[in-house]
Amino acid sequence: MRVLVVGSGGREHALAWAIARSPRADEVFVAPGNAGTAQIATNAPIAADDLDGLVAFALAQAIDLVVVGPEIPLALGLTDRLQAAGVRCFGPVAAAARIEASKAFSKALMRDLGLPSAAYRVFADPDEADAYVQAHGAPLVVKASGLAAGKGAIVCQTVDKAHAAIALIGRERAFGAAGDEIVVEEFLTGAEVSILAFSDGATVRPMIQAQDHKAAFDDDRGPNTGGMGCYAPAPLLDAAQLAEVTQRVLQPTIDGLRAQGSPYVGVLYAGLMVSEGDFQVIEFNCRFGDPEAQAILPLLETDLLDVLDACVDGRLHEVELTWADRTSVCVVMASGGYPDKYHTGLPIHGLESAAALPDVVVFHAGTRIEGEAVLTAGGRVLGVTACERDLPAAMRRAYEAVRLLSWEGAAYRHDIGAKGL
Numbered sequence: 001m002r003v004l005v006v007g008s009g010g011r012e013h014a015l016a017w018a019i020a021r022s023p024r025a026d027e028v029f030v031a032p033g034n035a036g037t038a039q040i041a042t043n044a045p046i047a048a049d050d051l052d053g054l055v056a057f058a059l060a061q062a063i064d065l066v067v068v069g070p071e072i073p074l075a076l077g078l079t080d081r082l083q084a085a086g087v088r089c090f091g092p093v094a095a096a097a098r099i100e101a102s103k104a105f106s107k108a109l110m111r112d113l114g115l116p117s118a119a120y121r122v123f124a125d126p127d128e129a130d131a132y133v134q135a136h137g138a139p140l141v142v143k144a145s146g147l148a149a150g151k152g153a154i155v156c157q158t159v160d161k162a163h164a165a166i167a168l169i170g171r172e173r174a175f176g177a178a179g180d181e182i183v184v185e186e187f188l189t190g191a192e193v194s195i196l197a198f199s200d201g202a203t204v205r206p207m208i209q210a211q212d213h214k215a216a217f218d219d220d221r222g223p224n225t226g227g228m229g230c231y232a233p234a235p236l237l238d239a240a241q242l243a244e245v246t247q248r249v250l251q252p253t254i255d256g257l258r259a260q261g262s263p264y265v266g267v268l269y270a271g272l273m274v275s276e277g278d279f280q281v282i283e284f285n286c287r288f289g290d291p292e293a294q295a296i297l298p299l300l301e302t303d304l305l306d307v308l309d310a311c312v313d314g315r316l317h318e319v320e321l322t323w324a325d326r327t328s329v330c331v332v333m334a335s336g337g338y339p340d341k342y343h344t345g346l347p348i349h350g351l352e353s354a355a356a357l358p359d360v361v362v363f364h365a366g367t368r369i370e371g372e373a374v375l376t377a378g379g380r381v382l383g384v385t386a387c388e389r390d391l392p393a394a395m396r397r398a399y400e401a402v403r404l405l406s407w408e409g410a411a412y413r414h415d416i417g418a419k420g421l
């Protein structure tokens with residue numbers, strides 16, 4: 001098969017890496033990719049939101065399967081466009097991707113399906129949102145309904161902070177049209193866990209649970225980021241609770257979207273808040289998480305291409321997922337200053353020695369090649385992943401690799417995985 005992976009981050013390197021290991025993968029392309037994907041696949045210089053360019057490339061290269069990494073092309077309708085051109089695509093159509101692209105849509109779906117989730121209200125008028133907050137009191141969570149690169153949810157411990165969040169989203173338009181609707185939600189407490197699942201529109205197959213680390217600094221301090229690391233499997237939910245997540249959340253969501261006429265084919269990502277053995281849905285994403293993909297995919301023993309193919313063909317019921325009896329830890333190494341201002345173009349040292357360690361894969365995110373050198377090219381630069389017999393061993397191994405890698409100002413958390421000990 002000829003496969004095109006869309007995106008340029010650590011998630012897409014992990015996808016291309018897992019796909020390239022399949023005996024059925026004849027050629028793998030990544031658009032636009034990074035220095036890491038260039039080593040295992042062929043990069044095509046097409047931006048992930050260039051729908052015309054991606055459709056034309058898929059047709060010209062006779063691509064058998066397109067696998068979409070990021071949410072933006074899905075929300076823009078890349079899958080719809082590819083399907084119309086007769087190209088098979090793993091990832092939901094735009095109507096189903098609204099589960100991430102519109103929190104107002106997603107919350108209404110959760111309510112209509114009776115999923116366990118926070119009470120909420122949606123406002124088009126910031127004044128009405130202010131009045132509601134004034135009457136309701138804090139704590140609350142104020143969110144831009146649309147896509148805001150993970151920055152659109154503001155946890156407000158005071159009413160003043162909630163008013164400020166409403167002004168930022170609704171009046172200053174900090175997230176542009178994503179703030180056309182403002183969602184105000186009940187504040188949930190507990191520990192967060194990510195449950196990702198494959199779906200073919202009818203059948204759903206959950207993956208191992210993963211725990212992301214969103215804050216920039218150790219002990220969950222500092223600003224929120226795209227994700228500074230992840231480990232899997234996380235121990236937050238036991239087998240019975242995981243079965244309950246499938247039965248009470250994942251399957252009803254897939255069934256509900258199919259009933260609405262937009263069957264969901266792709267990865268359904270449920271962010272859950274777990275407290276005292278009970279769970280609530282915080283959010284849905286319409287694709288693999290990054291870095292979650294980098295921790296989860298190395299433990300998947302089933303051929304990933306077989307799974308993706310079965311999803312697109314509507315025969316996921318024929319496929320069982322098997323997982324290595326190991327634990328993975330992915331430590332994200334970022335540019336100094338991330339998630340605020342940072343420098344790029346700095347040479348990265350130690351890539352070969354880190355990758356030579358047993359049970360270690362160094363996934364690239366913001367990297368590019370210049371001559372012989374690999375340079376930094378983004379905020380999150382590398383996802384250093386180790387798979388070992390247990391969590392302490394995986395943490396030790398991942399940080400052994402991290403210490404071999406360096407560039408000027410490189411930053412990372414020292415406690416990825418510690419939540420799971």
Ligand code: AMP
Pocket residue numbers: 118141143150152153154155185186187188189192271282283
């Ligand atoms: P979201 O953009 O909805 O994924 O939210 C981003 C992050 O904000 C989540 O991962 C949580 O840490 C936090 N968050 C969102 N909604 C809530 C809520 N209702 N209660 C507590 N924390 C929340």
